[in-house]
Structures are given as C-alpha cells and as structure tokens.
Amino acid sequence: MLTLSLTFPGGRYHATPWGRHVNEADVAWPPDSWRICRALVAVWHRKLDPQRYPQEHLGRLLSALAGEAPHYRLPAAVHAHTRHYMPVRQKSTLIFDAFARIDADQEVIVCWPNLVLDEAQTELLDVLLEALGYLGRAESWVEAKRLSDWNGELNCCPGESTVDTETGEMVGEPVFLYCPLSQESYASFREHFLQGLAAREIKSKERKPIENTLPENWLNALGLDTADLQAAGWSAPPAAQKRLYQRPIEALRANAASRPRSRLILPADTVRYAVYGKPLPRIEDAVRFGECLRQAAMGRAKRLLGEDAIPSLLSGHGLPVDNRHKHAFFIPESNASGRIDHAIIHIPDGFGVDIRRVLESLDKIKNRDGQEWRLLLEHIGEKSEFGGKVPLLRQAAVWQSVTPYLHPWHRKKNFDVEAQIRRECRERGLPALDWLQPIDEVSVEGRNLCPIDFHRFRRKRGLIQPDTHGSLWQLRFSESIPGILALGFGNHFGLGLFRPLE
Secondary structure, three states, X not given: OEEEEEEOOOOEEOOOOOOOOHXXXXXXXXOOHHHHHHHHHHHHXXXXXXXXXXXXHHHHHHHHHHOOOOEEEOXXXXXXXXXXXXXOXXXXXXXXXXXXXXXXXXXXXXXXXXXXXXXXXXXXXXXXXXXXXXXXXXXXXXXXXXXXXXXXXXXXXXOOOOEOOOOOOEOEEEEEEEEEOOHHHHHHHHHHHHHHHHXXXXXXXXHHHHHHOOOOOHHHHHOOOHHHHHHOOOOOOOOEEEEEEEEEOOOEEOOOOOOOOOOOOOOOXXXXXXXXXXXXXXXXXXXXXXXXXXXXXXXXXXXXXXXXXXXXXXHOOOOOOOOOOOOOEEEEEEOOOOEEEEEEEEOOXXXXXXXXXXXXXXXXXXXXXXXXXXXXXXXXXXHHHHHHHOHHHOEEEEEEEXXXXXXXXXXXXXXXXXXXXXXXXXXXXXXOEEEEEEEOOEEXXXXXXXXXXXXXXXXXXXXXXXXOOOEEEEEEEEEEEEOOEEOOOOHHHOOXXXXXXO
C-alpha cells in the first residue's frame, strides 16, 4: 500500500475542474491523481538533477501510480471563493477565485491500496514530494510526504453510487475525477484516434495541432500544457480517463458556521502612539495634552464597555488606598524641537482584555477648542519590550526634569521640596537618592524654559494644589531605574516628568 499525506499550510486548495470555466467557481475536490502526477512531472523538470534521477525512473514511477485509481481520506472542507475586478482600465472583468478551505493542520490522505513501489521508485517519490511546493494553482501551498504506516479509514473511493437500504438515502456524493491512462491504454487510444483523424481527411493545418498533443511518448503526453490541449480543442486530456468516485455527503460544504477567532493575548502594561496634526502641541502644554489623552481614552471606554464598566485602572477611580500610582499614566513625549509627537499610556499593574481593546481602538484626541490630533498605535506590550528605543522608557541612574515638578504636599519646617522628593521616591519603592539639585531651566532647541513657561494646573475643579510655581531638578539614584519617572502633583498627566541623562 502506498499512502501520501497532503496538507495545505495556507488553508486553501485552488483547482478548477477540467472543462469548467474559472468563473463557474467550481473546485476539483479531492486532488485527482492526474493533477498529482502532472505536479510530480513539473517538479522533476524544475528541481531535480536528471543525471541523478533519469527520466526513465520518473516514467516507471508514474506508470506505477497510473496503474491503480487512488482512494482518499478527506477532511472537512468548505467551498469558498473571492471575487474581484481585473485592474484593466479598458475592461474590468469580474473574476471569481474559488477554492476549498481546509484547516491547515488537517491531512488529505491519498492511498493506492495495492501499489508497492521498489526502492528506487520510493526514493524518487520522496524526493519529488519534498520538493513539491504547490498542488493545483500556485496559491495552493502544499506539504506532501509519504506515510510508511497509516491505518485510518478511507472515505472517498472509486465506485458507483450506493444507497442505504434502510433509509433509502444516498450514501455518498458522486464526483468525477481524472486519472492518468496507463501507457498501454494511451498507446491504444492514440493509435485509434490518429487512424480516425486520418480517415476524416481534414486539412493538415487543422490536423497538425491535434497531432502535436498526441506525442508518442506517454510521459510527454502526461506533461502537456493545459493551454495547448485547450487550444487544440480537447474537452478532456487525451492521456487521462474520467473515473466516478463517491465522496462523503457535504465533503465540500457550501458554507460553514463562523467561529470566533482565538486570539493570544500577551501581557501588556504600556502602549505608545505616534501623534499627527498641525501644529503639534508644545511640551509646555504637557498637562493639557495628558488630560486630553485621558479624556479620549475614557470616552472610548465608555462607548465600547459601557459607562458603568470603565476599568478602575484606566479611570483611576475606586482603587484601594495602596494603589495610588498603579493606575494609568497619560504621558506626552516630545521631540527635539519640543513638540509632542508621541504619547504613552502606562499602567504599572498591567491591563487586561477590556483596557487593551480600548487602547487599541484609540485613534484621536482633541482639546476643548476642538483641535484634533490623530493617534497611530505603534506598539502595545510590556514596558521592557520597548527597549532603548523610547527615551522616557530607558534605564538610567541620573534623571532630569522635562516638565516642572510640583510638590504634592504643603511645605513645613524640615519638610522642603527636597524632603518631599525623597519621601515620594521612598513611597514609590524607588532606590535611595544619592543627590538631587534644583536647576533653573531646561533647554529645548535653543529655548530655555523655566517652570512658569509651562502650564501647571489641572482642569479638575476643587483640586487642592500645594505648589503653583513648580521647580526643575536633576536626580541621581543609588542604582539605575527604568522609566517612566514622573513625580509630584499631576504626575499622571505629564507634570513632574523626568528624562534619563545619557
């Protein structure tokens, strides 16, 4: 017994039955042995060394395959198609592209129950199957191999229709497949056909193309181009015979119930967007931008999840006391000219499917004046995945203010701004600060910005703000820490933002 396994990694098998127009959207299912043998011929011509594998060996192998009609084990398949217009300006013809949709991990078993190959034939077949890239049309990627041991049940075999004697129903669905003629049968057919052709006394001009499609060599006849056969007027390949098979009812179903696509959700805590719009906001308006970004995310969450189902990690509301800074940070990221061209939303506790769905669909923000900026999602994942490509997410021991730090508590005796920064770092679980020093201004493309150049107030009513002026700092930790580093009042919206120093 010879058994082959065919799997289609692309999940599609494209093949138009002989005598059918492509726009009839029919599919030759299962792959017939005529098509398989021709594919092996093509592989031999294109990929094998004829010195090592002579044509005579190929002829012996294919002659053995042609000596018996194969049987099949068919997986479930769906008859599907696409349709499109050819991109031709003068005449855009509608084209149907039909195919059988098959699970990529399902095998089509082709079995010759009584065929036993010798060692040379087996070696050649294995080499041909390994080099076989597609079967049918070029879109039908295939992985083919010979199975040394297979004992499954076949469900598509040659034969007449059978009826269930108890129910009166047809057991199988009849379908015609093409099998190659044996060498002897082809020689007999060719002789009789040419004799008949000569008896008709047709003109040489008409007879010649037909004779060219009837080469004396059986292997050459097997490998004739389909277009040449059709041009000569053949309604079926002269070296093939049509065999009636019985395949399972609905082996090629017209449709299938849609299944929800499974999707692997990887852990994530950070998403980064590119910001587009003219003009881009300045870094001086970082807190305004951060609040607009949060407002856009909340609006999208309300629309997708419902007003009462907005996740606390996104809104920052209703969280326990020990989760003051594990909810979302809405961080603007500026370029060298001080324009905000990226935005980062970071949730230290990570986010699940609902928040991910919201953030993946976020595509624009706008301010209170109606100005709108487009957001293009660049990446969503864990903070470590961004590596050193995002400056604010790098790892460093020394950090410098990007936006003013506004101390979150009121000053008291022995509790100045420096003490507040140290306390805040301790409460965040950050390493101890070796030193920290205030700086007067930060430089952005030739412009020196001091705290009062920035917008330093949130729009939220009733919010107590101990510091209205702000200050700029350089911090040095006892060990390197990863970004995002944002401290003080409004740190979830872009205030108190630090960048790592090289």
